[in-house]
Amino acid sequence: MFVSGVDVGSLTSKAVIMKDDRIVKSVIIKSKARPWESADEVMDMALARAGLDRKDIKNCVGTGYGRDKISFIDEAVSEIACHGRGARWLVPSVRTVIDIGGQDCKAIRLDAKGDMMKFITNDKCASGTGRFLEVMAKVMNLDLDELGEMSARSKQPVTFASACTVWAQADVIQQLNDKVPIEDIAAGVNNAMASRMAILANSIGLENDVCMTGGVAKNNGVVNALEKHLGIRIKRIRREDPQIAGAIGAALFAMEKASGGVI
C-alpha cells in the first residue's frame, strides 16, 4: 500500500511516497507562486520517479502553508504536527524538535509516545528563519551551502548587535566594506541565527533527545552554534534529508489514516 505526504512550504515543496514504513521516493523543488501548482509538480515528479500513478496512492496528506489549496489530498494536517511525527520517525528517541523552515521556525515537544505535547512558533519576524540566512548569503554572494561550511574555517566570528534581518544585513555590508574575512562574517551570521533560535527553543523547555528538521538543519554552522547556545547535543538526522521531515510526517499520517486510524 502506497501513501504520500506533500509539504508545500513558502520556499520549497516536498513530496514523499512511502510503503510499509519505508520511503519509496522523495522530491524537493522550489515552490512556485501558487501552492497548488507546486503540489502538483512535486507530487507528479515523485510519482514519475517511483513509476507510480496517482491512483496507486491509497491516501495522501498535505501540510505546509499551502496545504488547504492542494486539490488531490485526502486530509490537511498542520506542519507542526507533521514535523513532530516526521522527526520521531527519523530519530525515534527524539523528545524536542527544532524546525527552521523558509519563513518560520518552531520548537515542538513530544511525549514518550511521540505525540505533540506543546509547541511554540516565531512571530511574523523573519529573524531566526531560513529567510534570514538567505538574505545574508545573498549579500555575501555565497550559496546557502557555503554559508554553513564557512563557520568551521572562522578564527574570529563577528558579533552582530541585532538578529533583526534588516539591521544584520546592514552590519554584514559594513563588515564586508571593512574587509573582515568572509568566514568570520558567515560564522557571525550563523551564530546570530542560532542565538535567536535558542531563545525560542529554551522557552518551550528542552528535553533530550533534541533534533533539528527543515532546510537549516543541513547548515552545520547553525547547528553547532545552537548546540553551544543551548548547552546540549543536537542529534543529527542521518536516515533521510531533514528537509523532508514534514512531508515524511504527512505520509506517516496518511499511512495511519489508510490503516483505519484517526488523525
Added chain:
Amino acid sequence: MRVLLKMNNLQEYLAGLLDDPCNEVVEQAVAYGMIPLGYTCSLIPEPVLSAGRLFPLRLRAPGVSGTETADIYLSSVICSYTRSLLELALDSKYDFLKGWVFAASCDHLRRLYDNLGYLNKPEFSFILDVPHKNNEAAMEWLELELEKLRTALSSHFNIDMSDEVISTSIKENNIMLAELRSIGDMRKEAMPLFTGTEFHRLMMALQAAPRKLLSDIPGRFRDAALKRGGAGKFRARFMIVGGELDDPAYTGVIESMGGRVVADRYCTGSFPGLEPISESGKPLAAIALYILEKNRCPRMMEEFDRRADYIINIAREYSADGIIIQTIKFCDTWGVESSLLVAALRDAGIPVLRLEREYRTGGEGQLRTRVQAFIESMKK
C-alpha cells in the same frame, strides 16, 4: 430595517454596521438629534454615556490599512490599537463624534488622549481616572470622578444628567444585558446554535451603534439561531481571552480550523461585560462599585488570582477544551498578565495557546497553522 429572519441576512446586516466607524444606524441617530460619544475602554460606564440623548460608541478602527501618520506622533512600542485609532482620527474618520471619553486605563491610551488634544482636539474630551485598587478609598475616588464626568457632560451638552435619568439608563442597559446574557448562556449547549464569530459580531454591532435603535436585534438573533437549528460541526470548544479584540474575522479564522468559540473574556466580549448594575441606591455609587468589582482588568493590582479563577471557572462552565490567549503586541497590561496566566491555566489542567497579534487581523496562514496544531495537540 430589512427583514432579518435568517441568520445569514442578520449577520450580513451586523457585519455592515462594522465596516465603518460611522454606520447607517449612527447616522440615523444623529439625524434624530442624538449625540454620539466615542469611548475606548470597558472601564467607562456605558449607562452614563447613554443618558438622555447621549449614546456611546466603542471606538474601533475598521479599514485601517497602515498607521503612517500616527507613527509620527506615537512611538513604535505603542500598541497598534492606539496607533490605528489615532490614524483614523487624523484622517477625520471620527469627526462625526461629539466627544471622546477615555479612561486612564493604560499609558498607551493616555498618549492617544494627549495627542488628540494637540492634533485634532475633540469638542468634548474627558479622561476618567480609575483607581488601580479596589477598596473603600478607591470607591470614594471613583464616585467623585464619575461625578466630574456627569457634570462635564451635563454642562457641555446642556442635558439633564440627574440621578433619575442615570437610573433609567441603568435599567434600560440592564434589560439589554440580560437579553445578551441569556443568548450567551446558550453557548453552554453541547452543540451551540450559533458560532462564536456570529456572537462576536452581535456583540460588536451593539457597541458600534446606539443600542436604543437596535433593541430588537438580540431577539432576532435568538430567533434566527433557533430557526436554523444548528451551526455545524466543530472539533474543539475554545474560550478566547485577552485585551482588545473587536474584529469578528479573528474569531472566524479560529473557527475556520475546527474551533468553536463558546466563551470569551476580552475587552469587547461577554465576560465580564454583561452582568447587571445594581438598580438600588445612588446610581453613580452603583456604577463605581460595578467598575471596581466586575472589571477583571489586568491593570487592577493584587487581583491576579481572582482574575485567573474567573477565567478557569468560565472555561469549565462552558466546557471549553482549551483557551486561546490573544494579546496585541506591546500591550504591557496583557503582555505581563498572559505570561502568568499561561502558567495558572496549565496548572489547572487547561490547554493554552498564546498568540501575539497586531490590531488589524493579518497573518492568517500562521494563525490557522497554530490553531490547527493546537487542536491536534489536544487530540481533537
